Amino acid sequence: MEKLVAKGKIRSIGVSNFTKEKIEDLWKTAVIKPVVNQIEAHPYLQQRELLEWSKQQNIVIVGYSPLGNNIYNIPRAVDDPIIISLAEKLGKTPAQILISWSIQRGTAVLPKSVTPERIESNLQVFELPQDAFEEIQSLDRHQRMNFPARLGVDIFGEKGEEWRKQAAAEWVAAQKKVN
Template sequence: MKLFLSTVALFALFNVISGHAGHNHGPGGKHVNIPTKQLNDGNHIPILGLGTFGFGDIPKIRQAINWAVEAGYRHIDTAALYDNEAEIGKGISDVLKKGLVKREDLFITTKLWNDKHAKNQVVPALKESLSKLGLQYVDLYLIHSPEASKEDGSPADIDYLETWQGMEEAQKLGLAKSIGVSNFDTEQIDRIKAHSKVVPAVNQIEVHPMNTQEKTIKDCFERNIAVVAYSPFGFFVSRGGPSKDDPKIKSIAQKYGKSINQVLLRYLIERGLIPIPKSTNQNRMKENLDVFDFHLTPEEVSTMSSFNTNTSIFG
């Protein structure tokens, strides 16, 4: 509990919510303001985004992007690994042509996969992603994982410090406004800090009540690094995870007249994190966005964290 409270305190000092990503309309035309967070490089990131990992039905992806932007999302997260950048790009093109948003209203993230970790591979890999997305730049480019691999998936002997040099070059060229990492631990981040010119703006990691990641999050906040939380609903698919009928969770949801998923997202936002829930369902996307009209108490946040077993849904 002490560790969690110190994390919240650090967040309050580190990241002042400092803007809005437009006045958007959520469920039933409800007025929704999506706050943004200032990154350590001065850029701003909306504090809730649309994750796209596992978007299996390719034809639905383009439509999903249209629905998401119409609902109010401005932050869209993808990766070379997901093999959906081209369809996401078509969706982005649609909403720009419709005049729903301007390019500068959107915050687009993609990621460098493990088989492109050599310094001279980073910029070409990003250019390939940009071509698929139909964009001149991304707002955030992440090293997807610290582990390098060859094209066949076998391990490659490439230090991520070399990879980071390529990331810095991509930022210098204006191909990525911000650069960061994903699935890195504190020791790996500190090596980058000690040997590089640019500190990562973001670390994207798995976070939900069964994998609260309190130490890593605390360490990131101490280093002025924002944390994006993927798999926010992994709570219920984790090994031995609770049922959505758990009375402690249900009572919180009933108190605020919200769904369990909305409570899970609010829990992460209360902790200073940036959740990226995924959905291709129009109504679910709207529901996931409707989390800015209530707050959890510190006790309720602690209750949600009490389910922690340090369990990854990918382990």
């Protein structure tokens, strides 16, 4: 990637799903520091320490799954009663509430939609009142929605070897039932 920057083919380098520690490890060998880190970020997984540290390092955080979409069919942030209540109170959609919160806290956002109306609606961001912003801040559960257990890899170093093996085995067993 650094050679592509040197050749003028790209202007900057980004990473995805890097923790602070992984970025610091990267700095030991990289000449060019990443300018963006794409991570899972929504009210249930705010990663505030990583966000603040990244700001200090001039690394933009891009949040994927800002609505709390997930691969495990667990309750999503966009369906949280507090988010729905705030949306009704402010005359916005739950998605607009979550996207606005994400931007207001200092992250770039990647909402996903194929519906033209939703794409247009997702662009209508606004500044949340401070009490609404704080209410969303209180929802942090440190809960990943997109943890790739099926890969059998603890990519964030949060779960441990035993969990990794069990998660991979459970996913394989579930696939055998589906097929």
